[in-house]
Amino acid sequence: MKMTMEIIKYLCFIVLILNTMGCEDDDLFRETNTNREAFSSIDPNLLLTTVQASLSGGRLEQWRANLIYGEGFVQHLSGSFAVSNYGAFFKHNAEYETALWQSNYGNGIIRNLIDIQERTKNNVASKNINAISKILKVMVFQRLSDSYGDIPYSEAGMGFYKGIHFPKYDNQKEIYDNFFVLLDEAYNQLDDRPSADKITGDNFYNGDISKWKKLANSLRLRCAMRISAVDEAKAIAEIQSAINNGLFESNDDNCFTHHDETGFNTIGAEKNGNGLSQALKGNGVVLDHPTEILLRNLVGDPRMDIWFLSGNSGNIEGVSSNNFRWDHPGGSTNLGVIQPYLYKDDAPYLHISYSEIQLLLAEAVQRGFISGDAQNYYQNGIEAGILQWSAFGADIDQTDVKEFTETKILTPGNEIEEIVTQQWLTLFLNGMEAYANHRRTDLPILDAVTRTDTDTNGVMPKRFPYPGEESTVNEVNYEAARLKYPNGWLSPIWWDVN
Template sequence: MKNTFKKITLSALAVFAMASCDEQKLTDLNINKNAPTDVDMRYLLAYGQLRVAGSRYESWRTNLIYSSTMIQHNASLQGYWSGDKYYYNAQYSGAYWESHYPNPIKNLTHVVDKTAGDPEMANVHAAAQIMRAFDLHRMTDIYGDIPYTQAGRGLDGDENWFPAYDSQENIYQFLVADIKAARDEFSTSALPLGAQDVLFQGDITKWKKFANSLLMRIAMRMSNVDPATAESVFTEALSNGAIDSNDSNAFMTQVLGNGGDTNYNGTSLVFSNQAGGGGDNNGKVSKTFMDWMNEHNDPRKMIISGGTGNPYDPSTWNTDPDAQKGLPNGYTSVTITSVNPDFTSVHEYSFVNTEILDLDDPTPFISYAETELMKAEAAVKGWISGDAETYFNNGVRAAMASWAAFGVTPPSDEEVDAYLAGLDFAGASNKLEMIGEQYWAATYLNHIEAWCNYRRTGFPALTPTSDPNNMTSGTIPKRLRYYEDEVGSNPASYKAAVDRQGPDLMTTSLWWDVN
């Protein structure tokens, strides 16, 4: 009887073992043995960089439809160009948030966390940290209080599923600390970034310059609310070496292809006729900007303007500089007749030069021109030694010359000399205004940055538009409203941010905006 029981037991165990073995084999069938178990962090860094440069979706909505028209670089008669007339469009207002949190911020955060503390991966970690900070800096300057500490970490634990919004004041502290730490982490003994670094092709000297110029931008942004800290951050960054030539510009090189790395200003403004959108009714050069260039005999006019006429039909173009005509902001195809009774077609207004909108033109992040103009402002404020006029002239020259990166011939040295002589910065009593105006001109195409600096400085002095359906009581928007999905998907964090910062409206000022 015992032998029989033993045989039955052994047989059962054997069957169970065979079943377990078969079950494991079945489980193993679900594993793709050809799939990589680890992802090259440099690949994710490259992907994150390209996504920070933007997709057509949010580039069109945030950089062009809202920012370029709020700052009166461009204008449009189309109602969906919401920034031109201070309308609220939920999809457009939330587009940057909707696109960047689940894409570049998530990927760059993953790289930062996976490479932290690994000496071999120090360069990858540092570059990812700077790119993450750059994108979150732009995000907070668009919306105000945002998730920073927990951003992109939803897969690390359920405590991050409903991320808290950090106050903008704290975010600025985090930005400075993160960028400084990353800048100082770069090492020639660590794994090289190589060609997968699509921004600087592995040049860590340029990465450090980028980090320092970004710190200077952050310092300037908080200069009206915390001038002591701002001066300290600015001077420390400058002493460590900022962008010092157009060769070091943080311009994302773009290529023609299907890899998501085309220039989305061009996709929106030139190719929207084929891709869907405004076509030849898209954004035009603003009358404000055109008048300013005419007033100062600015040699960039025919770099910015491609002429009047149908941008899709060169036979209609009038490229005579004296014939250029900016489109007033704040009008529709019906109301434009109140200022132009003879209006017949939007083609009588200057369109944006298609030569600076090629799909392989670079996407600007921060430039030598901006760096020198910030130094000019710092000199006027007494933060740094040196001649403010020299910095100002350097900034203007650099801004003019930087258009060569877009495949156009920049103004000649003689033209720039004459332009600077006409400006007479040394003899001017409104030096800060002149710096602000030149910064505005230098950031054409980088319209988000132009809007941010305008809100800080109040320059140039813009006259708001007055469409009767505007949502701001006729004032230039101070922020964009949060992505509407946050109201339902992250209600507690959203409410806490609104309670602290103020109503989720386009008229609510950010922490650093006290103008």
């Protein structure tokens, strides 16, 4: 489903009014002047589209959090000054570190999401849209909590509804516990009977309730695996519940945001286009390339050609994770280049996939959390992870994919590393999720960062630091949370115990 310019322009006009009526003090959390009463009759389904589009249509956080830090940290892409200097070389930049925080807390994503939830709660006529708001809440806050650790959660977005303008920072364990509650509630609440409320303006699934149910359970599996090293018993229970309720069954269930061809800075339609595509193109030229380690893991893999074109040398060459593009032997023009269909403005954005779910199940079996055939899940995950790129416009030969997949046999004694390496591959272009999954597993083993100008002595950062502004606008709560991370971005968050 494509978002039309007319719908999004209308939505952005509404949200612009909602977020700017007397809200000069609305930076970060201070919602003291926002008044939505004049718009209380607006259908929450209109805000649903805006929240969905904002998850991947925002160029600011897609560029800074997803591309520079996410893709740079995990060594998917590198080469440009920003992605190499700050992401690949692990250097601080306050604007990059806080972009995700600002886009969610300061630029309206959370306010709009909580608005949907509060308007529809305890209303049987709105139970489906309310259930969907719970699923989206997990998607939004998991990304935030996995990036920063303890964050404002239970009181976030409550400036208008409860007069809470300085929300507390919730403990990450408690946040994750609530994720499981919300996803269970959402699954049981979703109702596909004709008498139930219809979901309109749904950019993910066009109102298909059965797919939203699978999304709730698939997110539940992802969350359960995320905490498996720190609370194995809880993880196993949640994994089993997710399986029993029903996970993604094929690539047809993949959760995409569908974008259109709108370019960056189009007034009234800023979120229409794919924010990551806009970030990759920058001022018009794509300056990032595959890394050497990524290409080493793609030998013989159809994704090598699905993702990249050869440079002037006639080969797909990778950039060293210790180099800028201009340091490449023979010149940067020899480096492999990203396939243009991957950064079109109307390229979809893949949030969570059937491939990821199959590979998480393979890992769960291999770790002894559940019974099953790890090899089968592994091969299914690889095959789906290749075929999923047809949604971007790739011309893929399914016979070739099948033949390649059949060669992927788990090596006794090395199963976990091979499974997680495939997770790393299937999360290509979803840098924030790849970054979280790598901290959970410490796999695959990436190339050492040996430069002398790194800010961490070559150690991958464990989290994003909080915005400095929080020390003044939410001082008491900020100070209490900050003390839990004495080493800044080298202090691990709750679930990161490896």
